[in-house]
Structure formats: C-alpha cells, structure tokens
Amino acid sequence: MAMCQLSGQFLAPPVQACKSLQTSLLLPRLPKSESFPGASTGVQRCSTETEVSGSRNRMFILGMGFVGQFLAQDLKNHGWVVSGTCTSAFKKKKLEERGLNMYLFYANEPEPGVVNALKHSTHLLVSIPPVVGIGDPMLQHDEFLKSRIRDGDLQWLCYLSSTSVYGDCGGKLVDEDYPTSPASESAKLRLAAEKGWLNLGSELGLSTQVFRNGGIYGPGRRSSRILWSTNAVDTIIKQGSLSESQKKRITRQYTSRVHVADICQALKASIQMPSLGRIYNIVDDDPAPRAQVFAFAQDLIEMKWPNHIEGRSVLPESVDPLVEKARRKAEKRVSNARMKKELGVMLLHPTYRAGLQSIIDNMENPISK
Numbered sequence: 001m002a003m004c005q006l007s008g009q010f011l012a013p014p015v016q017a018c019k020s021l022q023t024s025l026l027l028p029r030l031p032k033s034e035s036f037p038g039a040s041t042g043v044q045r046c047s048t049e050t051e052v053s054g055s056r057n058r059m060f061i062l063g064m065g066f067v068g069q070f071l072a073q074d075l076k077n078h079g080w081v082v083s084g085t086c087t088s089a090f091k092k093k094k095l096e097e098r099g100l101n102m103y104l105f106y107a108n109e110p111e112p113g114v115v116n117a118l119k120h121s122t123h124l125l126v127s128i129p130p131v132v133g134i135g136d137p138m139l140q141h142d143e144f145l146k147s148r149i150r151d152g153d154l155q156w157l158c159y160l161s162s163t164s165v166y167g168d169c170g171g172k173l174v175d176e177d178y179p180t181s182p183a184s185e186s187a188k189l190r191l192a193a194e195k196g197w198l199n200l201g202s203e204l205g206l207s208t209q210v211f212r213n214g215g216i217y218g219p220g221r222r223s224s225r226i227l228w229s230t231n232a233v234d235t236i237i238k239q240g241s242l243s244e245s246q247k248k249r250i251t252r253q254y255t256s257r258v259h260v261a262d263i264c265q266a267l268k269a270s271i272q273m274p275s276l277g278r279i280y281n282i283v284d285d286d287p288a289p290r291a292q293v294f295a296f297a298q299d300l301i302e303m304k305w306p307n308h309i310e311g312r313s314v315l316p317e318s319v320d321p322l323v324e325k326a327r328r329k330a331e332k333r334v335s336n337a338r339m340k341k342e343l344g345v346m347l348l349h350p351t352y353r354a355g356l357q358s359i360i361d362n363m364e365n366p367i368s369k
Contacts, residue, residue, distance in 0.1 A: 057081070059071075061125045063128035067264070069095070070264055083100065086103075118148065118152065119148055126159045135193065139196040155274075156207045160213060161191075163212050163283065166181065173334075208275075210278075210280070211266065214284070215256065217355065218355075219260075254331045255288065256281075256283040266280065281336050281338065283334045
C-alpha cells in the first residue's frame with residue numbers, strides 16, 4: 001500500500017496550532033461509483049457517500065471525543081471530509097449539524113460494519129479507550145478489519161494512548177525508549193492496544209504511530225454539551241469539588257499534561273511526516289504538581305472576576321503523609337524531545353500557565369450565565 005506523498009505546504013514551519021493546516025496531501029482521487037458498504041449491517045450513518053469517496057483527504061476518527069472533535073473541526077475547516085463514531089443519538093445529531101459524517105458505535109458491543117467505512121478513508125485516528133474484559137473493541141476483530149481495509153485507501157494510522165503505560169518510575173525522566181511497566185488494568189490494556197495497532201499497521205504497510213498523551217486539558221464548550229470542559233479553571237468556576245481520581249493525583253510532585261491544541265498540531269505534523277511504527281510522548285514542558293495548577297487557576301479567576309470564588313478552594317486541606325509518599329513512587333517526568341525533534345512541534349502552550357491563561361482569556365463571564 002502506497003505511503004502518503006506529502007507537500008511541504010501542508011504545514012507552515014514552524015508547526016503552528018490548528019490555524020495553518022493546508023490541504024495539499026497528494027492522495028489519489030477515488031472513483032465516485034462505489035458508495036459506503038454497510039447499509040445492511042445496522043450501522044447508522046449519514047448520506048454523504050459521494051462527497052466522502054470523492055475527496056482527496058478523508059479522516060475517520062474512531063471515538064469522537066474531546067481530542068477527536070477538536071481535530072475534526074480543524075480538518076473540516078481546511079477542506080477535509082471527516083467521519084467518525086460516537087455512542088449516542090443526541091451527540092451524533094449535534095456533530096452531523098457541524099458537517100461531520102457520524103456513525104453510532106458502542107465500544108462494549110463493537111459493530112464490525114463500521115469497518116466498511118474505513119475502506120474509503122485515507123487517514124484513521126483511533127481514540128477509543130480499551131474496555132475491561134474486552135480490550136480494544138476494534139482489535140478483537142483484527143482479522144476482519146485487515147481483510148476489509150487491506151485493498152482500501154488507508155495510508156496513515158495513529159493510536160492515542162497514555163503516558164500511564166510507563167507505570168512506576170520513581171520520579172525519573174522517561175522517554176519513548178524507557179521500559180513500560182503499567183500498573184493499572186487500564187494502562188495494561190492501553191499498552192496491549194498500542195502493540196495491536198502497531199502490528200496491524202505494519203502488516204498492512206501503513207504509516208503507523210502511537211501518541212502517548214499526558215493529561216489532556218483545553219477549553220470547554222458548555223453551551224453545546226458536546227465538547228466537555230477539562231481544565232482547572234472550569235472546575236473551580238463550577239464550584240465543584242474534586243473527583244476521587246483528582247484527589248488521588250493532587251499530591252503528586254509531577255504530573256504530565258498537554259493542551260488539546262498541541263495534540264492537534266502534533267497529529268497534523270505526523271501526517272506531514274509519517275513514520276513506520278514510531279511512538280511519541282505528547283506532553284508539555286512543565287510537569288507541575290496539580291495543586292500548583294489549581295492555585296494558579298484560582299488566581300486567574302480572582303483577577304478576572306473578583307469575589308466570584310472568594311473564600312473557597314477545591315484543594316484538600318491536608319493529606320496523609322504515608323499516602324502521599326506511596327503515591328509519589330509512581331511519579332515520572334515525561335520527555336517530549338522526540339516530538340519536537342522529529343515532528344518539529346513548537347508548543348503553543350508549553351506550560352500550564354500559558355494554557356490556562358489562553359482558556360480564561362477566551363471565556364465568557366460565568367457570573368452572567
């Protein structure tokens with residue numbers, strides 16, 4: 001299967017955020033005579049088959065979540081045809097209103113018919129988390145998947161994973177060659193999915209890469225109820241308390257994170273510079289403790305909207321020293337050197353300070369809602 005031929009005009013150097021995406025991928029134009037198969041499989045889909053099969057650049061996103069929607073909208077704005085999956089009729093309708101071709105897909109009961117849509121795609125982003133007891137819901141059908149897309153048009157594949165696959169590192173600086181030792185069940189399933197997608201891509205001769213993302217944050221869109229807020233500013237403004245998982249992480253000395261816009265630009269850079277089986281850590285430059293991040297977010301809110309959160313804090317007042325010591329054993333600092341060197345990514349938000357400042361600068365006054 002032919003590799004992508006890429007024009008130097010696809011991204012302007014240095015790589016910028018989702019503003020400079022061009023549509024100069026030199027991909028073969030497909031005949032319009034063949035429509036999407038799968039009409040009899042029960043997969044619910046839209047009726048834009050001619051548009052999809054006739055476009056040069058066609059991205060399919062398995063799992064149209066926070067990252068997927070952010071990338072999808074950017075690609076669509078630059079002439080790509082974007083399709084993807086979600087798990088609710090409400091979300092499907094909303095995303096279709098934004099010009100995306102959506103399919104209903106349930107991860108715990110994966111529908112193999114979705115694979116038929118992939119045959120006409122040139123690029124595939126896998127953003128579905130593994131399911132306990134199942135693993136990756138698509139890879140359990142890997143032989144069927146390979147048989148359907150082997151003679152299709154797919155050229156580029158990226159699996160979104162997590163830095164959790166490194167496990168306990170004792171505060172060490174880890175790069176992509178550091179031995180993986182996942183501790184949690186979800187992290188073990190992530191690592192297995194990484195290997196599965198890399199093997200599948202290798203067998204099919206695709207440009208295949210794995211992105212190990214840090215904790216993802218970015219702007220929320222509360223009015224649409226499609227994109228959800230994932231940042232300290234929104235948590236504080238909503239006057240919500242920390243979730244149990246957040247409380248467990250609040251005492252960590254190091255926490256790797258990345259703004260969704262920087263994941264987006266790394267993905268676009270990877271399309272421009274495709275690899276064969278490469279793994280990239282996608283994190284920012286400052287693995288600061290979560291307590292520090294929430295304190296900074298609180299200061300930003302107080303400066304922009306005085307008295308809105310006066311006398312209130314989401315941070316716990318105290319933590320058991322023994323619990324804190326045990327948690328820090330699993331800490332790590334994650335290197336992003338390969339991402340910068342090989343993909344040419346210059347982070348838009350190199351620290352949480354830059355990211356949160358950007359978010360609050362573009363927020364409407366929560367008091368007026």
